[in-house]
Amino acid sequence: MRKLLTTFVVLLMISAIANGQTLFTYGKHPVTKEEFLKAFNKNPSLEADRKKALKEYLELYQNFKLKVQAAYDVKLQDDPNYLLETDNFKKQLATGFINDEANIKSLIDEAFQRSKKDIHLQQVFIPFPENKDTTAAYQQAQQAYFDLNSGKSFNVTASKYNSDPGMTDLGFVTAFTLPYSFESVVYSLHPNKHSAPVRSAYGYHIFYNAGERPAVGRRKAAQILFTIPPGATDADKASVKHKADSIYALLVKSPELWDDMVHEFSNDVTTAHNHGLMQEFGIGQFSPNYETAAFALAKPGDISKPVETNFGYHIIQLKEIIPVPKDMDDPIIAASFKERVEKDDRLSEARKLLVNKWLKLTNFSQAKYDEKELWAYTDSFYKSGNTKAFKKINDSTMIFSFTKQKIKAADFATYVRASRAFPMYQAMSYPELMKEYVKSATSDYYQNHLEDYNADFKTQLKEFNDANLLFAIMDKEVWTKAATDEQGLRATYEQNKSKYKWEASANAIIFTVTSDKVLADLQEKLKDNITNWRSITEGFGSSVMADSNRYELGQIPVVDRTNFTDGLTTAPVKNNDGSYTFAYIFKVYNEPGQRSFDEAKGLIINDYQNILEKQWLESLRKKYPVKVNEAVFNGLK
Numbered sequence: 267m268r269k270l271l272t273t274f275v276v277l278l279m280i281s282a283i284a285n286g287q288t289l290f291t292y293g294k295h296p297v298t299k300e301e302f303l304k305a306f307n308k309n310p311s312l313e314a315d316r317k318k319a320l321k322e323y324l325e326l327y328q329n330f331k332l333k334v335q336a337a338y339d340v341k342l343q344d345d346p347n348y349l350l351e352t353d354n355f356k357k358q359l360a361t362g363f364i365n366d367e368a369n370i371k372s373l374i375d376e377a378f379q380r381s382k383k384d385i386h387l388q389q390v391f392i393p394f395p396e397n398k399d400t401t402a403a404y405q406q407a408q409q410a411y412f413d414l415n416s417g418k419s420f421n422v423t424a425s426k427y428n429s430d431p432g433m434t435d436l437g438f439v440t441a442f443t444l445p446y447s448f449e450s451v452v453y454s455l456h457p458n459k460h461s462a463p464v465r466s467a468y469g470y471h472i473f474y475n476a477g478e479r480p481a482v483g484r485r486k487a488a489q490i491l492f493t494i495p496p497g498a499t500d501a502d503k504a505s506v507k508h509k510a511d512s513i514y515a516l517l518v519k520s521p522e523l524w525d526d527m528v529h530e531f532s533n534d535v536t537t538a539h540n541h542g543l544m545q546e547f548g549i550g551q552f553s554p555n556y557e558t559a560a561f562a563l564a565k566p567g568d569i570s571k572p573v574e575t576n577f578g579y580h581i582i583q584l585k586e587i588i589p590v591p592k593d594m595d596d597p598i599i600a601a602s603f604k605e606r607v608e609k610d611d612r613l614s615e616a617r618k619l620l621v622n623k624w625l626k627l628t629n630f631s632q633a634k635y636d637e638k639e640l641w642a643y644t645d646s647f648y649k650s651g652n653t654k655a656f657k658k659i660n661d662s663t664m665i666f667s668f669t670k671q672k673i674k675a676a677d678f679a680t681y682v683r684a685s686r687a688f689p690m691y692q693a694m695s696y697p698e699l700m701k702e703y704v705k706s707a708t709s710d711y712y713q714n715h716l717e718d719y720n721a722d723f724k725t726q727l728k729e730f731n732d733a734n735l736l737f738a739i740m741d742k743e744v745w746t747k748a749a750t751d752e753q754g755l756r757a758t759y760e761q762n763k764s765k766y767k768w769e770a771s772a773n774a775i776i777f778t779v780t781s782d783k784v785l786a787d788l789q790e791k792l793k794d795n796i797t798n799w800r801s802i803t804e805g806f807g808s809s810v811m812a813d814s815n816r817y818e819l820g821q822i823p824v825v826d827r828t829n830f831t832d833g834l835t836t837a838p839v840k841n842n843d844g845s846y847t848f849a850y851i852f853k854v855y856n857e858p859g860q861r862s863f864d865e866a867k868g869l870i871i872n873d874y875q876n877i878l879e880k881q882w883l884e885s886l887r888k889k890y891p892v893k894v895n896e897a898v899f900n901g902l903k
Contacts, residue, residue, distance in 0.1 A: 287299045287300075287895070287898050288895055288898065289301075289302050289324075289894065289895055289898050289899060289902075290302075290324070290328065290892060290893060290894040290895060290899075291892070291893050292328065292332055292887075292890040292891070292892045293335075293889070293890035293891065295331070295335065295890070297327075297331060299901075299902060302327055302902075303902065305323075305327055306319075306320065306323050306327070309323070311323065317902075320899075320902055324894070324899070328892050329883055330732075330736065332883065332886040332887065332890055332892075333736055333739055333740065333883075333886070334732045334735050334736055334739070335886075335890060336739050336743070336882075336886055337735035337736065337738060338735070340739070340742075342735055342738045342739060342742070343731070343735060345738065348734055348735070348738060351734055352727075352730070352731055352734065355727070355730050356716075356727055359723065359727060359730075360713045360714075360716045360723065361713075363716060363720060363722075363723050364617060364620075364713060364716070365608065365613060365617075367620060368613060368616040368617045368619075368620060369616065370604070370607060370608070370616075373607050373612050373616060374594075374600075374603050374604055374607050375594075377441045377442065377603055377606070377607055377610075377612070378591070378594055378603055380440065380449070380453050381440055381441040381442075381481055381590065381591070381603075382480065382481050382590060383440070383453075383478055383479070383480065383481055384438040384439065384440045384478065384479050384480070384481050384549055385438065385439055385440070385452055385453070385475055385477075385478050386437070386438050386475070386476040386477040386478070386479075387436040387437070387438070387439045387452060387473060387475070387476065388420065388424065388435050388436065388473075388474040388476045389424070389433065389434065389436060389471050389472060389473050389474060390407075390410050390414075390420075390423060390424050390427050390428060390471070390472040390474075391428055391430075391433045391434075391469055391470070391471055392406045392407050392410070392427055392469050392470045393429075393468055393469035394468060394469045394693075400693070403469055403470055404463075404470065406427060406470075407463040407470035407472065408463065410423055410426070410427045410472055411462060411463050411472060413426075414460050414472065420460060420474045420476075424474075435476075435554065436550075436554070437549070437550065437553075437554030437557060437558075438479070438482075438549045438550065438554075438557070439452065439549065439550040440481055440548060440550060442548075442606055442610060443548070443549065443550030443551070444550070445466075445611055446610060446611045446612035446615050447464070447611075447615065448464065448466075448471070448473070449612075451464055451473055452473050452475065455474075455475040456475065457476075457477055457478055458474075458475065458476070458477075459475055460472055460473065460474045460475075461473040461474075467690040467693075468689070480590075481590045482549065482561050482590070483548070483587065483588050483589045483590045484546055484547060484548040484588040485546070485547060485548075485560055485561065485563075485584065485585075485586070485587060485588065486543075486544070486546050486584075486585040486586040486588065487544055487547075487563075487582050487583060487584050487585055488524070488528070488537070488541055488542035488543045488544060488582070488583045488585055489532070489534065489537065489542050489544060489580050489581060489582050489583070490510075490513065490527055490528050490531055490532040490534075490542055490580070490581045491532050491534035491537075491577060491578055491580055492506050492507075492510045492531065492532075492533060492572070492578050492579040492580075493506075493533040493577060493578040494506050494577075494578045494579075506578060506579060507572065507574075507579055509531070510572035510579035510581060511572060513527055513531055513581065514569070514571055514581050517569055517581065518569065521567065521569065524541070524542070524583060525541050528541055528542040533578070543585065547560075549561070552575075553575045553576070555573055555574070555575065556573050556575050556580060556582075559571070559573040559580075559582055560582050560584070563582065563583075563584035564584075565584065565587075566585055566586055566587070567583070567584065568583070568584045569581060569582070569583050569584075570582040570583075617709065618705060618709075621705045621708050621709060624708050624709065624712040625704075627712065627719055628668040628669060628708060628711050628712055628715070629667075629668060629669045630666060630667075630668060630704075630708060631666060631667050631668075632665075632666050633664045633665050633666055633667065635658070635659065635663060635664075635665055635675075636658045636659065637697075639656060639658045639659045640659050640663075640665070640675060640678075640696075641696040641697075642656065642659075643656045643659040643660075643675060643679065644675075644678060644679045644682055644696055645696075647676070647679035647680075647682075647683070648679065648682055648683050648686065653679075659675050660675065661674060661675060661676035662674050662675070662676070663675040665677075665678055666704065666707075668708075668711045668715075669715075669718070670715065671711055673707055677707075678700065678703055681699070681703045681706070682696070682699055682703075685699060685702070740879075743878070743879075743882050744875050744878045744879050744882065745875065747878055748871050748874045748875040748878055751874070754874055754878075755863075755867070755870050755871065755874055756863065758870050758873055758874045758877065759863050759866065759870050762873060763860070765869075765873075766860070766861040766865075766866035766869055766870070767858050767859065767860060767861060768816070768818065768855065768858055768859040768860070768861055768865075769818045769819070769858055770818065770819045770854075770855065770856050770858070771816055771817060771818045771819060771854075771855045771859075772816070772817060772819060772822065772830055772851050772852070772854045772855065773814075773815075773816050773851075773852040773853045774814070774816075774817055774822060774849045774850060774851050774852060775796075775799055775812055775813065775814045775849065775850045775852075776812070776815075776817070776822065776823070776847065776848075776849045777803070777810060777811070777812045777847065777848055777849070777850070778810070778811045778812075778845055778846070778847045779806075779809060779810050779811075779845060779846050779847075780808075780809045780810075780844075780845050781809075781845070781846075782846065784806060784809045784810065785838055785846045787806075788802070788803070788806060788810055789835070789848075792835075792850070796850055799812065799850070800812075816865065819854075822849050822851075823836070823839045823847045823848075823849065824836050824837070824839065824849075825837045825838075825839055830851055830854050831851065831854060832851060832853055832854055833851065833852075834850075834851040835849070835850050835851075836848050836849045836850075836851070
């Protein structure tokens, strides 16, 4: 047995050594074969010979590591712009990782399944009184629940307890209509069944499934709104209704008058200027009678009779029926559900469930403090900001901590002051708020230090940071120098003058226009007036772009092989985006010629960049000698 264990340990050691084999070093810095292969496999080569491709990439990767090290040497990682970009990327990346940890995929699947069914929802609603004493409301909710469990009908019970009858029937709801916690309760109910009392920031709800149907999807519609003015008399309301009925009767006979009627009569300032067109909507977004009318329209173009709501009377015209998605194979549908889940409270609820796990991972530690004095301190901080009178608690008193952070009394008091702005927190006691704050602080700490707990996140963050540093050091050591060193550029030009030649070329203007109509109009105006091309093109604004320069003939867009001559206007080439490009040729140079310094400047800068980069890398290789472990390299597969 001992021999077997010893063999097992040796095998583990061999495995560990193999997994940590150093492929090369630059100075004192090692690079393992695993790191190299991971980078190589992320950048597939077109070279069919893998060994040759590995060898070519080895030099590129060495250069990359040397350049990034140079960036660290001059402390570019401390640059404010770098830190800001890193922080922004880290937050975005962490959001995706935590969403995966919260099992966003299952939330998307759940929302998709729920979206296939609409539920007719009713409720008993017992609101909290203005004095915020919830005891009586709780007792009423429990009594209503008892009545329902005893066999009393839902309608009778709702009539007994609902002070506002309008709060009973909520109409049909579907996925994303309700807060996620309510939605989960409602979708767990069978038809003609009620829930236990559910508390919200506003009172207690007992939900009732009054019936179900296959989901009806979403709609695009337009409307004409006839508003009823505040304080309107019955006669005023009758007058508004009469106007709405008259316009409806006219539209039934002449539907082509819709836009005119919207423009003249609609009181909806958000849609009247746009043919009455509303944003796409589903059930549960508007009042039940409005939705009933909108979803009863059978085909695009159908118009509803005037529908009364709290806003007035609406005439609705159906524009498009958007059916319920049948599956998630369509990437657009999948992306839509993902976006809605990310914006919905269901994801934040799922993330809250992870807090208990994060408390352990982050080494959460509760400090000892006088609770009563902390609540008094917090109350004073919240109400007056004066906390100097407290002896046992001050701004710096630690209340709990994580591995790399201490949370102080002032942090909690600041959280309380901010949270009191939201109704759901206003009725909470300080101990209740402390529980919420611990969850919030733990979530923030975990997200801000995710690299300590997730190796993949750490790797991706480092890759981004190294890429940022590479860009910054290249700009510092190569690109900016090459663009601004006039003496170096001219020396490069003189030393390589024979390289900077014109092939057959022409002085020309290249025009790009947005449409065939603009093309015809522009060419007509340029005809016999080409010398005035600048002012002519400016008159077209962004519909026309023009660039005058000397171009090699191969750079000039043509439909087919062209015999370039002075004064030629080339045939327009249609581009993939529907735009057109054509050229006017001023003068043709059929023979090769020498480019001037200014004409060759772009080419010179590119060559000078290569020279500077080569010299810089030579100096880096002297500073950090590169040594390759040939045995490890030869073993790469």
